[in-house]
Amino acid sequence: MKFGGTSVATGERIRNVADLVAENSKKGCKIVVAVSALDGTTDELFEAAEGAKKGNETLVREFKLKMLRKHSEAASKAIRNNEIRKEVEQTIEKTTDELEKVLTGICYVGELTPKSTDYVLSFGERLSAPIVCGAIRNLELKAQWFTGKEAGIVTDSNFGEASPLMNVTVHQLKERIGPLLERNVIPIVTGYIAATQDGVVTTIGRGGSDYTSTILGVAFAADEVWIWTDVDGIMTADPKIIPSAKTLPELSYQEAAEMAIFGAKAMHPRALEPVIKEKIPVRIRNVFHPENPGTLITEQPNTKSKEAVKAIALIRDVAMININGASMVGAPGSYAQVFDVLGKNNINIMMISTAISESNISLVIRRDLLARAISNLEIALLGRGLVNEVTSEDDVSVVAVMGANMKGTLGVASRIFTTVARKSINIRMIAQGSSELNISFVVKERDGEAVARAIHEEFKLDKI
Ligand code: ADP
Numbered sequence: 001m002k003f004g005g006t007s008v009a010t011g012e013r014i015r016n017v018a019d020l021v022a023e024n025s026k027k028g029c030k031i032v033v034a035v036s037a038l039d040g041t042t043d044e045l046f047e048a049a050e051g052a053k054k055g056n057e058t059l060v061r062e063f064k065l066k067m068l069r070k071h072s073e074a075a076s077k078a079i080r081n082n083e084i085r086k087e088v089e090q091t092i093e094k095t096t097d098e099l100e101k102v103l104t105g106i107c108y109v110g111e112l113t114p115k116s117t118d119y120v121l122s123f124g125e126r127l128s129a130p131i132v133c134g135a136i137r138n139l140e141l142k143a144q145w146f147t148g149k150e151a152g153i154v155t156d157s158n159f160g161e162a163s164p165l166m167n168v169t170v171h172q173l174k175e176r177i178g179p180l181l182e183r184n185v186i187p188i189v190t191g192y193i194a195a196t197q198d199g200v201v202t203t204i205g206r207g208g209s210d211y212t213s214t215i216l217g218v219a220f221a222a223d224e225v226w227i228w229t230d231v232d233g234i235m236t237a238d239p240k241i242i243p244s245a246k247t248l249p250e251l252s253y254q255e256a257a258e259m260a261i262f263g264a265k266a267m268h269p270r271a272l273e274p275v276i277k278e279k280i281p282v283r284i285r286n287v288f289h290p291e292n293p294g295t296l297i298t299e300q301p302n303t304k305s306k307e308a309v310k311a312i313a314l315i316r317d318v319a320m321i322n323i324n325g326a327s328m329v330g331a332p333g334s335y336a337q338v339f340d341v342l343g344k345n346n347i348n349i350m351m352i353s354t355a356i357s358e359s360n361i362s363l364v365i366r367r368d369l370l371a372r373a374i375s376n377l378e379i380a381l382l383g384r385g386l387v388n389e390v391t392s393e394d395d396v397s398v399v400a401v402m403g404a405n406m407k408g409t410l411g412v413a414s415r416i417f418t419t420v421a422r423k424s425i426n427i428r429m430i431a432q433g434s435s436e437l438n439i440s441f442v443v444k445e446r447d448g449e450a451v452a453r454a455i456h457e458e459f460k461l462d463k464i
Pocket residue numbers: 003004005006007036207228229230231233234235236237238239240263264265266267311313
């Protein structure tokens with residue numbers, strides 16, 4: 001069972017989480033828990049680290065006290081038993097002291113590396129896990145918490161987006177956590193954080209607790225992995241943008257992965273990788289409505305759906321780069337040069353489109369990387385005869401329309417683009433992968449929500 005940030009946002013919600021664990025444990029289920037940081041904490045840690053880099057020592061002190069207060073308050077609401085609560089409060093004090101030291105160190109050095117960023121970000125889960133563990137013990141169940149590192153989750157050293165080394169990870173998890181299950185102790189593992197083989201703390205990408213839960217699922221050959229969140233499952237669109245969005249009762253691994261990759265925030269894009277090979281079903285469920293079945297993700301869903309389009313995602317915080325150069329035409333390796341520059345600078349390309357004329361290539365990347373991407377492209381490519389111009393737009397969004405049955409269904413693209421045209425909205429860039437599982441296009445950010453709503457309506461997704 002994985003519990004996301006909103007599920008553990010407050011002491012009351014943590015009590016609810018403990019109840020859910022207890023209820024299922026009493027039914028005889030053996031449970032391993034992965035837990036996220038309290039809602040918003042990872043963002044706050046990131047901001048504090050940035051502030052520390054600028055040498056703001058007062059901010060560090062205030063931030064430590066804020067974290068101490070937030071987590072102590074949650075603990076005091078989540079745990080009634082005095083002894084357990086005191087123990088957890090001591091852990092929170094010790095951990096926030098350490099956080100203050102780390103941030104102060106960053107203040108003095110004035111440098112924030114990906115490695116030190118991961119270390120700072122790890123504190124969110126290191127502070128939430130002991131509270132959740134305490135709340136479960138408060139219900140007279142045996143529980144013990146571990147950091148990802150202590151549990152044995154090993155990754156490469158690609159800080160911020162590290163990949164698990166599955167063989168050694170599974171081996172260590174079995175060895176370290178397995179015996180607890182035998183003794184009916186519920187292990188609580190921090191989501192999102194792990195360590196390199198040398199023990200340096202890493203994180204596995206934002207929203208990574210989902211990924212942690214499927215890694216744990218594989219290690220213990222779980223019957224199902226349950227990802228508990230604040231909505232009923234994976235839906236036809238983000239219900240915060242389109243309130244009429246419907247829950248999809250079943251999805252294939254492929255469809256769910258495609259949706260996650262294309263920004264349905266409900267799940268980490270790589271979370272399904274570990275379970276696909278082992279065919280372990282994943283269920284997305286609502287902590288506020290545990291009576292609902294949620295979305296079941298399996299290799300082959302029982303109900304075959306006919307709809308071509310199943311879901312829409314709106315991806316904000318992106319930017320588009322256009323690279324123009326007549327000399328790129330018929331010049332083998334010219335695109336490779338572009339990709340090489342971005343790759344070497346650790347900038348991920350989310351979407352590509354190019355025309356047969358070859359004189360223009362458009363890319364979509366994360367917006368916060370735009371300045372770095374542009375300057376590196378200009379330094380490497382301009383004035384060398386291949387590229388004339390690099391332009392960009394940072395006020396755009398990607399709309400992704402998805403569905404496994406789009407493959408081979410005629411007229412889907414035409415319906416999508418007619419719908420957009422009817423709203424007099426201009427499309428800046430289009431891409432359809434040959435998988436044909438999705439069509440993605442770029443519009444101005446101010447038009448994104450209207451486009452998503454119009455397509456949701458056109459394909460009657462509220463009636464799916
Ligand atoms: P958690 O804290 O549990 O990890 P997240 O905030 O990461 O939760 O993800 C859940 C949120 O994802 C929902 O509240 C919802 O607003 C958003 N979301 C975006 N697209 C979708 C979708 N297609 N289906 C369900 N939720 C979505």
